[in-house]
Amino acid sequence: MNEDRSGEPRDGEQPVERRIPGPRAAADDREQLPPVLPGGSGRPLTHKVLTSLLGAWALAACSAEETAAVEDHLTTCAPCADEALRLRDAVGLLHTDGTLDLDPMLRSRVLEGCLGRRPPRIPVPAWAAPYDAETARLDALLRDIGDSEWHAPVRLRWFEGERQVNRKTTVAGVIxxxxxxxxLVSTALGLDDPLGRGDKPxxxxERTESYWSSAHRPPTRTVREPWREQSHTLVRTVSFAGRGVAELSVPYGDFALPLHDSLLERAFECWVHGGDIANAVDYPYEPPAAAHLHGMIDLAARLLPATLAERRRAGLAAPAKQLVTAGRPGRSLHLEVEGRGGGDWYIALDSPAALGSPAHTVAQVALDGVEFCRLVAGHVPPVEAAAGQEGDREAIRDVLCAAASLSRL
Structure with a gap:
């Protein structure tokens, strides 16, 4: 435009409207504009709105349009992209297929690692390890439950003769x-008896009934500390006592067990009743370690011939079919236990003094290891226990019923 320095148009020229020019947009500024939801109102989504959608996007809770807008934004915004990765990692933890419960063998592995670096001066005997482990596992369960759950009803089950009986108590009553x-083990070792001094059943x-009836009020969680202290004392005592203590006799009224078998029996009952408590309070509870479970099954298998003889004398089992000299092989049942803690046992059928023998097998029973223990605990009727049976049906029935009759309160 021709104009003088004053800014006025020269003669004969039209005046021109003056405008203040705005800044020129960069060629790629269109790519930085906020995205707009397809089919929406046409209003662009701001950075603040897109940031607020990152959590929903990580959980796959956005609509298809929101997802497209967020993902388009993540290609141009580094801070939001970093935050999106962190959120996706966190969501991955929430969607894990694994259980969040602690591995029941964690304590054993930690102790094994510690003792491998620094062995104890006075180690726990191997035959006392199942009792040590099962009391620790049960104590961990008890620490996790609330005050009200100590009064949750628990039904204890066992077999008497041919029928299953039960007794209702509480979690505190079980402990x-x-x-x-x-x-009974404490008394055999010369330790204090929880029933006190004087004549004790x-x-x-009888001891359980005496303890329950002597309580002035229903047991509460206060029973945990004396029970746990007693178990610690038993393990500590047998650890310091030396090798000879393993054969010490522990009386159970009408029968007795050597101390090494008695603590194995106590470990078994601790696990079984731990499962009863866990069922009552809806708590996950795993079977014992395989080696410990194998020992428990072995103890039950060793007790079966004598139990069969007792039931035969009471008229609850078939008469003996053969006379067998003590220490000689006789008619046997092959007990095949599968799974965790499994193995093969040959149960003498006609005399507790006879030897079980593969060559004299007349019947075979196959069971899962945990299922066999449930049978021995009186939690499964004998007719429902065996997964596989072959051979002498009478012998099979007698052995399964004898296994169930090992249970008691």
Whole structure:
């Protein structure tokens, strides 16, 4: 435009409207504009709105349009892209297929690692390890439950003769029962008996009934500390006592067990009743370690011939088919236990003094290891226990019923 320095147009020229020019946009500024939801109102989504959608995007909770807008934004915004990665990693933890419960063998592995670096001066005997492990596992369960759950109803089951019986108690009552029966081991070792001084019943059932009836009020969580202290004392005592203590006799009223078998039996009952408590309070509870479970199954298998003889004398089992000299092989049942803690046992059928023998097998029973233990605990009827049976049906029935009759309160 021709104009003088004053800014006025020269003669004969039209005046021109003056405008203040705006800044020129960069060629790629269109790519930086906020995205707009397809089919939406046409209003662009701001950075603040897109940032607020990152959590929903990580959880795959955005609509298809929102997802497209967020993902388009993540290609141009580094801070939001970093935050999106962190959120996706966190969501991956929430969607894990694994259980969040602690591995029941964690304590054993930690202790094994510690003791491997620095062995104990006084180690726990191998035959006492199952009792040590099962009391620790049960104590971990008890520490996790609330005050009200100590009064949750628990139904204890066992077999008497041919029929299953039960007794209703509480979680605290179960711990009192364990403590009363553990007192048999304490007394044999010369330790304090939880039932106190004076005349004390000898059988586990009588001791339990005595403990329950002597309580002025229903047991509460206060029973945990004396029970746990008693179990610690038992393990500590046998650890310091030396090798000879393993054969010490522990009386159970009408029968007795050597101490090494008695603590294995106590470990078995601790696990079984731990499962009863876990069912009552809806708590996950795994079977014992395979080696410990194998020992428990082996103890039950060793007790079966004598139990069969007792049931035969009571008229609850078939008469013996053969006379067998003590120490000689006789008619046998092959007990095949599968899975965790499994193995093969040959049960003498006609005399507890006879030897079980593969060459004299007349019947075979196959069961899962945990299922066999449930049978021995009186939690499964004998007719429902065996997964596979072959051979002498009468012998199979007698052995399964004898296994169930090992149970008691």
């Amino acid at each position: 009192g029962h364990l403590m009363a029966v553990d007192g 000898a059988s586990p059932t």
